[in-house]
Amino acid sequence: MSLDKDWDSIRPDRSRAADAGMGILRLTLLFGSAAVALALIATPLLDSQMRSQSSRDGLDTMSTGSIGHRDTYTLRRSVLQPQPSSICVIRANGTRSGDC
Known part of the structure; x- marks a missing residue:
């Protein structure tokens, strides 16, 4: 100290x-x-x-979201389509619907 x-x-x-x-x-x-x-x-x-x-x-x-597993499909959009909002839906069996 x-x-x-x-x-x-x-x-x-x-x-x-x-x-x-x-x-x-x-x-x-x-x-x-x-x-x-x-x-x-x-x-x-x-x-x-x-x-x-x-x-x-x-x-x-x-x-995000969820879709039931009953149906499988693909959504396609293309810049070559006449409308920008055109969507082509291709189902698992090959059928197409929408603006394909």
């Missing part, structure tokens, strides 16, 4: 530097926790705004 007191008598600014380091650490932790809290609050709000905006634009976010 006497060595610490001797060092403090020689360099009294040592404790101030340690206190400043702790102050910076506390400030960093404060702003870091504030950033995490803001991210946890802002993410659901922004998500709900994006969903409402996409529903107003008529954008369907459904990307």
Whole structure:
């Protein structure tokens, strides 16, 4: 203990530097926790705004679905057809329907 007191008598600014380091650490932790809290609050709000905006634009976010296994078929579209929305349906037995 006497060595610490001797060092403090020689360099009294040592404790101030340690206190400043702790102050910076506390400030960093404060702003870091504030950033995490803001991210946890802002993410659901922004998500709900994006969903409402996409529903107003008529954008369907459904990307997967299921079809019964009773019938197998292939859908074909071609840029060579007169209408861009033309679809050709080819069934498993080879019959074609639609704009083939």
